[in-house]
Amino acid sequence: MSDDNANLRSGRRPFLKSIGVLGASAVFGSAAASAQSDDSLGAYHRTLREELTASSRQQKQLPAGEYVYGTTEEDAIEAFSLVGGGDESTISVDSDAVPITTGERLELPGDGGSPSDYAYRGEISDRSFEEGDLLLAVAYVRSDTSDAEVTANFAYHYTDEDGADATSENFVQRGAHFEPWDQWMRYFFPIEVGATPTEDAVPALEFWTCYGEQTVDFGGVALFDYGDAEVTLDTLPPYDYEGRSLDAAWREEAADRIEETRKRDFEVRVLGPGGEPMTDATVDVEMTEHAFDFGSAVSVEHITGDDPDDQTYRSTFLEDFNKATVENGLKYPAWESEEGWDIDNERTLDTLAWLNNRDYPVRGHYLLWEEFTTDGGGGMAIENGESLSPAEVRETVSEKIRNHAHEFEEEVAEWDMHNHPIWQSNFRDMEELGWDAVAEWWSVADEATDHALYTNEMGAIGGQWQRSQYLDYIEHLVENDYPLDGIGFMGHHQQWYNQMLDVTNIIDGFEAFSEFGVPLLVTEFDIQIFSRRNAQDVEVQTDYLRDFLTVAFSQPAVEGVVSWGFWEEDHWRPTGAYYDTDWSIRPHGEMYRTLVFEEWWTEERGETDEEGVFAANGFKGSYEVTARKGALSGATVATVDDEHGAVTVELEPPSEGDESEGHGDDENGEKRGHDEEKEEEKGDEKSDEKEGDDHDEETETAHD
Structure with a gap:
């Protein structure tokens, strides 16, 4: 003034x-x-x-x-x-x-x-x-x-x-x-x-x-x-961020990277019953799933529940996501039935089985969290840990990591090996433990599981108050040959903590961590706003989701974004959920679906050339490919990725009394069938018990 x-x-x-x-x-x-x-x-x-x-x-x-x-x-x-x-x-x-x-x-x-x-x-x-x-x-x-x-x-x-x-x-x-x-x-x-x-x-x-x-x-x-x-x-509200405008310079570069990184040319070769190329055959190429991970955390309560909301929860998850994290069920205090963690282990196993049966890759959350108690929302659940000697802490943690990895070796696809390594460095800061103990715990995990091991931390991409410390931590792991397979970012964004970053800041963060040469994964994405009655908050949340996902999808090192829930009634930060209590989709949920299933989705139709080939360009992922010429038809499922760029469909005449299309060979892999799964199949497998509160009891600045 x-x-x-x-x-x-x-x-x-x-x-x-x-x-x-x-x-x-x-x-x-x-x-x-x-x-x-x-x-x-x-x-x-x-x-x-x-x-x-x-x-x-x-x-x-x-x-x-x-x-x-x-x-x-x-x-x-x-x-x-x-x-x-x-x-x-x-x-x-x-x-x-x-x-x-x-x-x-x-x-x-x-x-x-x-x-x-x-x-x-x-x-x-x-x-x-x-x-x-x-x-x-x-x-x-x-x-x-x-x-x-x-x-x-x-x-x-x-x-x-x-x-x-x-x-x-x-x-x-x-x-x-x-x-x-x-x-x-x-x-x-x-x-x-x-x-x-x-x-x-x-x-x-x-x-x-x-x-x-x-x-x-x-x-x-x-x-x-x-x-x-x-x-x-x-x-003063309403709040904004740099790079939001539709004509911002970064958008063209991101679009170019998406074309180069997430798409590829591929060919569909159509053959007749005698193996001859079929010219002028009509080919339909329909994407069924992304290669990029668009996942979500899931609640044991709702995956195994049987009321109408539980059924909607499951069908919505199947419709919107291709990867899962069990939000709390695999945390030590939950699995070891600590007081206040009312999650039945049988229902956790049922949840894992439900996901595995539908070929969903499941993230194991977590193996190491340097906290004795559950005050921060997880920890190692070591009773009276403060009274243990450093040697006892070292051995106790090693045994827990080993047992946990063995317990779920068949159910999970990867692990958050070290959760909150910056925010919670309690064990590492103890005399006679330090980095030597951390190195041992990583080694124990590497020997106990064949799955990829990730770090997982907040405040590096969702906000940036711990970015430099996280970079230093990852650098230590890489320089000392830790078995690091991926870097995770929790990606929680809150308006009141200045965590809606300028777009160039997000880009700089991803590019800095990509230098380590391992995959990057946003493990717990959400955007919390002050109020869903603030129209401008809702609008900036929608635009920020658009821009954050666009940047992530455009970065070659990023392999996925896993949302930390999707329904208001089962979300640790309800304003961030994609769906209201009554399952009405919110504007940023609409934006999520528009990007994932429209803008970044491939559906094409065309005809084969004189060599029986239809050339297409599409996003990497799984496809259903069908072809037809006259009474002849055929179909196959295929994977389009860096290694697979050719699909063959063999046409066959209809079987006697059968008007349906035939099926060709699949050279490139199988389509997942989880979209066709029937919800009723879980009815006889579920426990009748109800899970208690499935949410973390965390502070506003950190949770898991």
Whole structure:
């Protein structure tokens, strides 16, 4: 903020200037208002302030600020009016989902010339602002008009030199233009006040609504003035990240890498019953599964449960994902039946069997976590571990790793060998243990299992506060020939911890770790936002998912992204789930499916050339390939990857009394059949017991 008149300031603005412009009574009224205590606020205003000042917001925690348009919903409604045209009426809000109780409905004709011709305006006549002052406007908005549009504007209205009405530039810095939903959603508008054009200019917050015939409802309009408080535009919602724009330079490079890394040319050769090439045969190439891992953590409770939600949970998992992690069932405290870990081992085994029967690769989570107790959400479950000698700790951990790896050798495809090696270095920091013990534990794991061994840590790609330490740790492993097969990143992103990274930062992180020459895997991906009622949070979550997955998919070293759950009722951070409680898919869930099953999915049709060959280009993965010419038909399943680029389909006449297509040979592998599995098959295998709470009991900064 500017401070050109520091000697005259009372608070942050020149006291004498305020008297000159507003009069003494107005100034003292404003001073009294600046002492707005929580007790003086209406229910909505109190709730809003408490939310924005909550310590849980961490880096995004805001000071109390001063309400500009009074301290109740009624005050704000009285301050705003519709100007330019249209009808305005007061409405009651009876939704339990939002904290407001009243609003105003604007019914707007479609005959205006520009968006500002009809505006819902609240002029401010009882205070002045200085250039650089930071404000935050808030509003709940909804509309039943399918293509409704609104633009938020904070500006000065004044008379120019020619005596005409004029308006300054719009001082709203982000999110000014928006399209209201058909339900009440909250919008934030950060404001950096510009220069006052004239002494008699009047500031106003207004919403331009002249975008054709539409009906728009407003409620909960509020404006915070932050005075001299330590606030920056970055701390004011809505939140953003660099590289979000659709014309950002990184997108073209990522698209080129995807074409080069994730796709390949392949040929379908069609042969007749006598082995001759078939020209002009119609060929359909349909992808059935990605080579890239798009996985999810799963809950023992819902994989083995038998109520309707459990059935939907299983079918949704089968539809959306191709890899699994058992979220908690393989953790030592769960498997060893520690108090508070109410997960039945038989049901965990049933879960593994259900996944294995459908050919799902399962990540084993985990073999080593340098924590005796379960306080951080896992650990080694070593009773009275602090009283053991270093030698006893060394041997106990070795035995647990060995037994766990042997126990699940047939059920898992890979292991998180060392979980949270940076956040939890407790054993490594103990005298007489150190790196020697860690090296021994890696060696024990390598001898006990034939499966790949990964590290797994947070704060390196989801946030970056531990990136440099994780790089140092991996460098130590590589330089000392540890049996490292892959590097895992937990990939948890939270708005209030500044964990929505700029896109170039994400790229830099992946590229730095790719230098070690082993596969990279995002093991526990989710994006947690402040509120699903904040429209702009939902929008940035959707865009960030799009961009994070695009970057990951474009990086040659990255082999997959495993989401940490997908359903609101079984997600450790419910705002990050892809599906609501009622299984309605959320916008970022829609984006996930659009990318995975549309944009990065191959379905092609064409005809063979004179040599009986149909040339195609597609994403690496599994395919169903069918061909037909006249009454002849054939089909096969195939794998398209770096090693396999040719598919042969042999056409056969229909069997007597059989109108169905024949089947050709599969040179390149089998298609997984989990999409055709029947949910009822699990009915006789399930235990009748119900699993308890399947979630980690973690802190906000780390969990497993």
